[in-house]
Amino acid sequence: MKFNTIVVIQCRYSSSRLLGKAVYPLSGIPMLIFLIRRLKISLPENLFQIILATTNNSTDDIIYVWGKSENIPVVRGDEKDVLKRYIQTLKEYPAQTIVRVTADNPLTCPEIIKCLVKKQQEQNADYAFCENLPYGTASDIFSYNLLVSLDKEIVSAIEREHINLHVLNNIKKFKVTFTNATGKMARPDLNMTVDTISDWYRVKALFDQNEKEPWKITLSEAIKRMDKSSL
Incomplete structure (x- = not known):
């Protein structure tokens, strides 16, 4: 079955x-x-089809097993x-x-994902994102054509690792749509990502x-809950 939208979770064990x-x-x-x-x-x-994209490293065998589970x-x-x-995921x-x-x-x-996908598809945009959400709760929406063109164009290692970087640094080159979080959701001051051990303690406390x-x-x-937390 061909899905109109795939949700790709990129994950690797060996975070620096x-x-x-x-x-x-x-x-x-497990997170x-x-x-x-x-x-x-x-x-x-x-x-929506959810897909886990990990590496060929043996350290990511556990990631593979969990995805399958x-x-x-x-x-x-x-x-x-x-x-x-x-690109490999798109081929498969x-x-x-x-x-x-x-x-x-x-x-x-997930509600932001649904909103952004709808907006991206209605406007036939290359890329869609949401601003002013708590850090670590948003996602990026790419069109198929954009990802294929980025693969042909980008040679920089950092831009191939962080696949939204080239778009954000050259935003006028692309058809981009974005939305702003409003009301209680507009909390860019909050950090909900888990990048360090202190981040984990903060999110775990919720x-x-x-x-x-x-x-x-x-x-x-x-x-x-985060507003009430002392961490």
Whole structure:
């Protein structure tokens, strides 16, 4: 079955700033599995296919196993050339719209994904993003044509690793659409990503150890809990 939209979770064990952060638990659940379940319950499976894109390194065998345990496809490819990994994913799972999600953002907001995909498709945009959300809750939306053209154009190692960088640095070259978070969601002062050990402690503190289905937390509830947290 060909999906119109694929959601690609990029993940590798060998993070330079926090080794193995994908396995760090939130409410007793590895962060990667937390994120997969969060996306699966909110994104209709007839419209969105969730795919895990990891590396060929043996250290990422556990990432592969966890993806398979959650019944999602897993694509393995180059560690540093993330763009190449996305192109490989597109060859195996063709789609017109690609959502980029990083595994260090367990509180990525599925509702924002749906909003951005709708906007990107309605406007036939190359790229879509949302501003003013808490750091670590947003995602990037790419068109198929944009990713293919970036793969042909980009030679810089840093831009091939961080695949949105070239677009953001050359935004006038592309048809870009964006939305601004408003109201209680407009909290760019909050950091919900997990990039360091202190980040993990801060996000971990939002959940009880035995909380039932913690991945169902809404972004507004996460904001409320973080405002009350002392970390």
